[in-house]
Amino acid sequence: MRIRIPGLVGVLLVIGVLTGVPTAQAPVLSQNVVVITIDGYRWQEMFSGAALEYFKRDSNDRPGAMEQRFWRSSPHERRAVLTPFLWNDVATTGQIFGDPGAGSRAHVTNGLWFSYPGYNEMFAGVADSRIDSNRKLPNPNITVLEWLNSRPGLKGKVAAFGAWDVLPFILNTERSGIPVGTGFKPVPAPSTDRERAINELATDLPPYWGYGTLDAPMVYASIEALRTSQPRVLYLMLGEGDEWAHENKYDFYLESAHRSDQFIRRIWDTLQSLPAYAGKTTLLVTTDHGRGATVKDWSDHGRDVPAAENTWFAAIGPSVPALGVRRDVTVTTAQLAATIAAVIGEDFSAVAPKAAPPLPLRR
Numbered sequence: 001m002r003i004r005i006p007g008l009v010g011v012l013l014v015i016g017v018l019t020g021v022p023t024a025q026a027p028v029l030s031q032n033v034v035v036i037t038i039d040g041y042r043w044q045e046m047f048s049g050a051a052l053e054y055f056k057r058d059s060n061d062r063p064g065a066m067e068q069r070f071w072r073s074s075p076h077e078r079r080a081v082l083t084p085f086l087w088n089d090v091a092t093t094g095q096i097f098g099d100p101g102a103g104s105r106a107h108v109t110n111g112l113w114f115s116y117p118g119y120n121e122m123f124a125g126v127a128d129s130r131i132d133s134n135r136k137l138p139n140p141n142i143t144v145l146e147w148l149n150s151r152p153g154l155k156g157k158v159a160a161f162g163a164w165d166v167l168p169f170i171l172n173t174e175r176s177g178i179p180v181g182t183g184f185k186p187v188p189a190p191s192t193d194r195e196r197a198i199n200e201l202a203t204d205l206p207p208y209w210g211y212g213t214l215d216a217p218m219v220y221a222s223i224e225a226l227r228t229s230q231p232r233v234l235y236l237m238l239g240e241g242d243e244w245a246h247e248n249k250y251d252f253y254l255e256s257a258h259r260s261d262q263f264i265r266r267i268w269d270t271l272q273s274l275p276a277y278a279g280k281t282t283l284l285v286t287t288d289h290g291r292g293a294t295v296k297d298w299s300d301h302g303r304d305v306p307a308a309e310n311t312w313f314a315a316i317g318p319s320v321p322a323l324g325v326r327r328d329v330t331v332t333t334a335q336l337a338a339t340i341a342a343v344i345g346e347d348f349s350a351v352a353p354k355a356a357p358p359l360p361l362r363r
């Protein structure tokens with residue numbers, strides 16, 4: 001059967017007008033934006049799930065618990081079982097960038113391929129050669145979070161959480177005034193029993209990496225902030241997976257990826273349960289760097305590790321048309337900053353002319 005294209009387009013346009021489906025020229029603004037990063041989560045697992053050759057077998061060559069849990073024969077099944085929220089929800093009602101299988105790529109531009117340069121790039125909107133270590137250097141750059149925290153209607157409405165105790169320096173809290181839950185204190189200024197309990201939990205868990213608690217108390221603190229102080233811009237840094245990877249523990253790395261996905265779902269469900277956020281909040285998810293691409297070097301990253309510059313993005317919310325996995329488009333980590341501003345109607349280029357443009361969420 002032949003379809004008369006002009007007629008079809010006309011019908012779709014009428015449907016669009018009647019249902020309020022946005023056209024390419026009319027971006028839908030969100031009231032709030034939530035950003036979540038999964039430190040050092042590889043695009044390989046993001047797009048293909050678990051890799052069989054990375055699992056360690058016992059002396060009888062039997063698959064272990066995580067292999068049984070996360071191994072499937074097809075890459076699409078594997079990624080959906082590993083990060084079901086990203087693939088069953090975000091990929092169907094939002095967008096995913098960086099899938100090499102769709103001819104796309106996402107990558108950092110800082111040339112260093114480790115954490116602080118990556119976080120600076122994503123929040124300042126441009127790589128900075130002065131950020132060349134993970135040392136606790138107060139960020140000389142104004143991040144988009146700092147700038148938003150000075151904007152009308154947003155002042156005092158920006159909050160961040162992440163166990164890695166370099167986060168306050170990345171966001172230059174002394175200058176920016178952004179409250180950051182970090183280290184072993186997820187709630188910076190606890191005032192309720194629940195907030196005090198979250199901070200107690202953070203110190204009661206094993207201090208495995210010295211610099212701060214595990215991810216879960218930071219997630220609880222984020223959810224508590226959404227319920228109480230209700231920031232319009234919230235950033236949550238998830239970091240456990242990178243640590244397990246550095247310890248060459250693929251099982252733990254995968255389990256952490258799965259748990260990160262469940263944490264992100266919990267944040268999203270919390271947003272949809274609160275009138276201040278439901279239906280008017282966009283969620284952006286990404287990573288600060290990739291890792292090596294082989295069994296030998298997957299645990300590592302940095303400029304000596306080929307492929308560690310590749311990343312990915314996921315986005316969902318009213319500012320994100322349901323375009324699914326984006327085909328044939330290359331984006332960079334630097335584009336996150338302007339995107340964070342753009343989805344709530346702010347133009348980061350006004351103060352950061354060198355910042356990369358927003359992600360092409362409307363094609």
Ligand SMILES: [Zn+2]
Binds near residue numbers: 114
């Ligand atoms: Zn990192």
